[in-house]
Amino acid sequence: MDLLLDRAQSGIHRTAFILSQIAHSVQRVWRIQLTAFLVHGTLSSDDPLAAVNTSYALYDRAIPTCVSSQTRESITYIGRAVATVKTAQWEKQLPRSLATEHTRLLDSVLPQDTHAFDRVIATIRANVSEWLWKNVLTVKDVEVAIDSL
Secondary structure, eight states: OHHHHHHTTOSSHHHHHHHHHHHHHHHHHHHHHHHIIIIIOOOOSSSOSBOSSSSOOBOGGGSOTTSOHHHHHHHHHHHHHHHHHHHHTOSOOOOHHHHHHHHHHHHTOOTTSHHHHHHHHHHHHHHHHHHHHHHTSOHHHHHHHHHHO
16 A cells, blocks of 8 residues: 555556556555454454454554554444454443444545545544443443542
């Protein structure tokens, strides 16, 4: 993806247009994998974005360089949180409406639009964090943890 985006900056209009179109197509495919990771907590078996272990650490080669380090951390956080909730099979799961909203947000932006992409990932992270605080880490759990300290 990085190579295509770099080569799309060609001074030859026809070459730049073709490479830009290919870069957009590759970004849309990558975004599908990202959506599966962020919305469903699942990874592709062919070319995963992250290591399938307890940390869900992102592979550097799977993330384009136009994605900031802060956004990479947010992607890891969101994917890990969603996967943990899903695999734990708690009685509370992320609501379908939230997943639909996150999918819509991700479909509205490509990674090469750095600021808009960062904003979308930050919004998704805030939504997931808020849901976790309201449903997983309840006030009672926090009080118990504080009392035990």
